Amino acid sequence: xxxxxxxxxxxxxxxxxxxxxxxxxxxxxxxxxxxxxxxxxxxxxxxxxxxxxxxxxxxxxxxxxxxxxxxxxxxxxxxxxxxxxxxxxxxxxxxxxxxxxxxxxxxxxxxxxxxxxxxxxxxxxxxxxxxxxxxxxxxxxxxxxxxxxxxxxxxx
Amino acid sequence: xxxxxxxxxxxxxxxxxxxxxxxxxxxxxxxxxxxxxxxxxxxxxxxxxxxxxxxxxxxxxxxxxxxxxxxxxxxxxxxxxxxxxxxxxxxxxxxxxxxxxxxxxxxxxxxxxxxxxxxxxxxxxxxxxxxxxxxxxxxxxxxxxxxxxxxxxxxxxxxxxxxxxxxxxxxxxxxxxxxxxxxxxxxxxxxxxxxxxxxxxxxxxxxxxxxxxxxxxxxxxxxxxxxxxxxxxxxxxxxxxxxxxxxxxxxxxxxxxxxxxxxxxxxxxxxxxxxxxxxxxxxxxxxxxxxxxxxxxxxxxxxxxxxxxxxxxxxxxxxxxxxxxxxxxxxxxxxxxxxxxxxxxxxxxxxxxxxxxxxxxxxxxxxxxxxxxxxxxxxxxxxxxxxxxxxxxxxxxxxxxxxxxxxxxxxxxxxxxxxxxxxxxxxxxxxxxxxxxxxxxxxxxxxxxxxxxxxxxxxxxxxxxxxxxxxxxxxxxxxxxxxxxxxxxxxxxxxxxxxxxxxxxxxxxxxxxxxxxxxxxxxxxxxxxxxxxxxxxxxxxxxxxxxxxx
Numbered sequence: 056x057x058x059x060x061x062x063x064x065x066x067x068x069x070x071x072x073x074x075x076x077x078x079x080x081x082x083x084x085x086x087x088x089x090x091x092x093x094x095x096x097x098x099x100x101x102x103x104x105x106x107x108x109x110x111x112x113x114x115x116x117x118x119x120x121x122x123x124x125x126x127x128x129x130x131x132x133x134x135x136x137x138x139x140x141x142x143x144x145x146x147x148x149x150x151x152x153x154x155x156x157x158x159x160x161x162x163x164x165x166x167x168x169x170x171x172x173x174x175x176x177x178x179x180x181x182x183x184x185x186x187x188x189x190x191x192x193x194x195x196x197x198x199x200x201x202x203x204x205x206x207x208x209x210x211x
Numbered sequence: 212x213x214x215x216x217x218x219x220x221x222x223x224x225x226x227x228x229x230x231x232x233x234x235x236x237x238x239x240x241x242x243x244x245x246x247x248x249x250x251x252x253x254x255x256x257x258x259x260x261x262x263x264x265x266x267x268x269x270x271x272x273x274x275x276x277x278x279x280x281x282x283x284x285x286x287x288x289x290x291x292x293x294x295x296x297x298x299x300x301x302x303x304x305x306x307x308x309x310x311x312x313x314x315x316x317x318x319x320x321x322x323x324x325x326x327x328x329x330x331x332x333x334x335x336x337x338x339x340x341x342x343x344x345x346x347x348x349x350x351x352x353x354x355x356x357x358x359x360x361x362x363x364x365x366x367x368x369x370x371x372x373x374x375x376x377x378x379x380x381x382x383x384x385x386x387x388x389x390x391x392x393x394x395x396x397x398x399x400x401x402x403x404x405x406x407x408x409x410x411x412x413x414x415x416x417x418x419x420x421x422x423x424x425x426x427x428x429x430x431x432x433x434x435x436x437x438x439x440x441x442x443x444x445x446x447x448x449x450x451x452x453x454x455x456x457x458x459x460x461x462x463x464x465x466x467x468x469x470x471x472x473x474x475x476x477x478x479x480x481x482x483x484x485x486x487x488x489x490x491x492x493x494x495x496x497x498x499x500x501x502x503x504x505x506x507x508x509x510x511x512x513x514x515x516x517x518x519x520x521x522x523x524x525x526x527x528x529x530x531x532x533x534x535x536x537x538x539x540x541x542x543x544x545x546x547x548x549x550x551x552x553x554x555x556x557x558x559x560x561x562x563x564x565x566x567x568x569x570x571x572x573x574x575x576x577x578x579x580x581x582x583x584x585x586x587x588x589x590x591x592x593x594x595x596x597x598x599x600x601x602x603x604x605x606x607x608x609x610x611x612x613x614x615x616x617x618x619x620x621x622x623x624x625x626x627x628x629x630x631x632x633x634x635x636x637x638x639x640x641x642x643x644x645x646x647x648x649x650x651x652x653x654x655x656x657x658x659x660x661x662x663x664x665x666x667x668x669x670x671x672x673x674x675x676x677x678x679x680x681x682x683x684x685x686x687x688x689x690x691x692x693x694x695x696x697x698x699x700x701x702x703x704x705x706x707x708x709x710x711x712x713x714x715x716x717x718x719x720x721x722x723x724x725x726x727x728x729x730x731x732x733x734x735x736x737x738x739x740x741x742x743x744x745x746x747x748x749x750x751x752x753x754x755x756x757x758x759x760x761x
Contacts, residue, residue: 090599095608152600159596174588174597182580183258198604199611201578204544205255206414206423 073121074113075128081144082128083108089151090177096198099177107180107189127169131158214240215755217465217480219452219495222299223737224723224744225486226430226438230348231748233443237755240478241435241446242468244487245295248302250432253421257581260420266294266303267691272641275490276648283650290521290690291490291632291649297448298431299488300691301737305418306399306427307572307621308351309734310342311335312556313362318567318730325565326654327518327626329729332701332710335362338742341749345741346397349433350405353397360553370402373411375549376575377540378616382550385674396551396572399737400427408432413546416577430741450476451642455483455499455508455720463508463720469642482719482751486744489519489726490632493696494647496722497634509714514707515697516632520731521651522692523569523622525661526683528576529672530613536676541614548574548616555667556733562663563656569622569733571668576615583610613678618668622661624688624731625654626695653688661686692735697726711750712743723747 075083084105091099099105112124134154135143143151158170180189182196190196196203216232218225221243233239259265270287273295277288293300313335314321318328343366346353355367372395386393400411411426425432438444449471456464456477465479485492493516497507507515533541550573558566587606592598598606624630629652634645662685669680700706703715712727714720723744725736732739 091604092601094601095604155599171597174599175585177599178584178588179258179262179581182584183262184254184256186256187258196580199580199607201580201611203255203578204413204415206426207412 075109075125078132078142079125079128080105080109081142082132085144085146085151086128086131086155086173087177087180089148089155090174091181092148097194099181101191102181102194103189103191104177104180107183107187108176110188111176123165123169124172127166127173130163130166130169131155134158134161214238214478214480216240216482216484216751217478218242218484218486219455219466220244220299220485220487220492220724221297221430221435221446222293222486222488222724223301223430223740224725225484226298226301226434227345227348227741227744228484228486228723228748228751229438229444230434231745232751233438233441235752236441236443237752239438239444240480241438241444242450242452242466242478243297243446243448244451245297245448247297247431247446247448248421250421250423250425253423255414255416255420255423257416257579260303261579262581264289266296266300266421267292268295274638274640274646276635276638276646278648278650279652281652285648288649288690290651291488291647291693293488293691297435297446298429301399301429302421302431303419304399304429304737305735306737307551307735308346308349308353308397308399308738309551309570310361310364311732311734311739312360312553315730315732322565322567325625327628328565329626329698329700329705331729332699332706338739338746339363339365341742341746342738344745345738348745349399349428349741350401350408351397351399351738352395352402354395357394358551358553359392359394360556368397370405373398373400373402373547373549374413374545375547376545377543378538378575378614379548379550381538381675382548382573382616382671385671386550386552388674389671391552391554391671393550393552393573396549396574398427398549399433406433406437415544415546416579417546418577451644452487452495453498453642453644455485455495457499457501457503457508457717461503461717463717482721482755484721484723486722486724488724489693489696489728490647490649492722492724492726493519493632494634496697498644504716509697509707509716509720511716512704512707514705516647518626518695518698518729519631519649519651520624520626520693520695520728521630521653521688521690522694522731522735523620523624523653523657523661524684524687524689524692525569525620525622525665526618527665527668527672527681528615528617528683529669529675529677529680530610530615531676532613532678534612535678538676546575546577550574552671555664558660558663563659565625565656567623567733568660569620569664571618571620571664573616573618573668573671576617583607616672616675616677618672620661620664620668621692621733621735622657622664623733624694625656626730627652627654632696651688653686657688658686694725694728694731694736697722698729699727700729712747713750721747721751
């Protein structure tokens with residue numbers, strides 16, 4: 056599902072960096088906050104998931120992947136505007152959840168796919184090694200009581 | 212400079228050949244498409260290694276085209292890729308080094324004609340000395356005689372079994388109540404220092420990752436670096452071979468490769484060994500068209516690419532609550548349960564016309580925070596929707612009240628006429644070379660075997676007191692354990708290679724990866740690929756001393 060993003064490798068790095076607009080940042084911010092909300096344990100925003108996704112978008116996504124990602128965010132925004140008359144970031148938590156649920160059941164296959172990609176990236180940012188920019192202070196790992204045990208000793 | 216032997220591909224088969232030949236003073240050149248990683252390059256980084264497929268290529272640049280439906284819906288796929296680097300798939304393998312059962316070498320004799328099954332051109336007894344050699348050259352930890360279904364062995368394992376999680380007592384007791392005979396899973400991991408590599412440090416993940424200490428061996432660390440140390444073996448990395456070249460007399464001359472800068476080079480050798488994995492070796496032969504071989508090298512009978520097999524794969528698991536289960540050892544974080552069961556290698560009567568079962572391998576589930584959470588998201592939503600939000604977090608946290616014990620079943624892929632590969636007519640890789648198109652249609656019996664075997668595994672977990680069980684894969688196929696494509700046999704009319712993996716049609720051309728295997732057997736193929744390559748190397752040595760290759 057997320058293969059177009061997850062399989063990015065070194066040679067595919069797009070050198071021309073491009074940033075998400077502030078408006079789209081606000082959509083991303085609101086969406087991942089609901090996909091992995093704070094409550095029992097930290098949420099996506101506490102874990103630095105936003106920075107993780109921002110870095111991917113700017114430095115690892117292909118031009119095509121960036122465009123699809125932006126379209127996905129825009130579609131979430133238009134759902135919020137249609138059903139609640141305001142931007143996603145200004146909706147209440149309950150309204151934001153409604154928008155995400157609607158997106159998941161939308162007739163638009165691309166939108167449904169986008170939501171799965173966003174869930175995947177949120178989980179990755181929450182649970183991956185902090186060297187990738189998410190899982191800040193290992194809060195994701197602490198949430199599941201995971202203490203990595205690294206190999207010791209070397210052959211050379 | 213002309214080399215004695217050119218080896219294309221540095222995985223299990225190629226590295227075993229390189230070591231055996233260079234130790235006898237044969238001048239060997241090994242060409243490898245991928246880069247060389249050292250143990251210290253490897254990190255236990257789930258995102259980089261598992262989610263982003265560190266070892267396998269990007270299918271946008273190097274696809275295999277997979278067809279699993281009729282009418283065909285071609286998809287770019289990772290099927291048939293194991294690893295593009297020095298050492299090949301052994302760099303990130305689990306290292307489950309089982310021997311095949313003696314009957315795996317005589318499937319047709321034992322079970323009669325069915326689909327495209329065939330006997331191997333040699334017996335277990337003929338391969339046995341090379342099984343022992345492979346175990347000792349690489350370093351395998353196991354317990355000789357513990358597996359009641361193993362064929363006779365001439366030597367014990369070089370290393371004792373790895374240390375085990377205390378839960379193994381509960382496991383063994385449950386097996387005993389079920390009249391099963393578990394044995395320590397033989398692993399290519401040092402249970403004590405071996406050949407200059409350290410003992411396993413029992414960290415938290417293993418299979419799928421590169422080993423940062425070198426305690427789990429790879430074809431590179433256990434074989435190829437020793438070949439290089441002889442002074443007779445040269446390795447060139449990041450070179451893509453696009454064609455095996457021919458002399459006018461029909462003997463192999465060498466190859467043409469494209470180097471990292473994009474330049475073409477030609478090398479010559481007296482003997483050419485192709486060992487790029489079953490899928491890519493067949494592709495290279497098919498790409499090597501000439502007047503003498505218009506359909507690809509050694510392919511005048513049209514069998515290169517046929518009899519392709521993707522190993523049968525089934526799996527399940529059980530979950531044990533930390534507080535509720537009487538076994539307080541559950542919290543111990545030791546990584547290995549290390550048990551296998553071969554009692555179901557043959558199915559009871561009445562289950563199928565080809566009553567071949569499989570081998571069950573049990574282990575503690577390795578921590579995989581990302582994949583674990585993704586699985587919950589994917590499997591716990593409604594319909595095809597994924598779970599998210601507070602409900603996802605609750606589920607994830609709930610899961611971590613349990614220790615998971617999982618098992619995978621390795622079972623046969625029955626070779627059949629519908630599963631094969633050919634060159635794709637349109638799609639090319641980033642070198643501009645046609646890629647393979649894989650047709651994958653497993654025999655219906657694979658589901659029968661998988662269903663029955665998974666239930667047997669679950670019975671053991673329930674006997675151990677699991678709070679819940681899951682059925683994961685039922686009679687599926689493995690994308691990275693694959694064999695066939697250049698079948699070995701005695702009759703040139705229905706095989707590509709002879710019993711020494713020498714092409715019937717080109718006597719100085721050998722294929723020494725999993726391509727030769729007429730049938731898949733149950734266990735993963737790596738140890739058998741190693742043993743067969745060592746056997747082939749001995750044949751090449753005898754023949755080159757007799758100057759049979761000119």
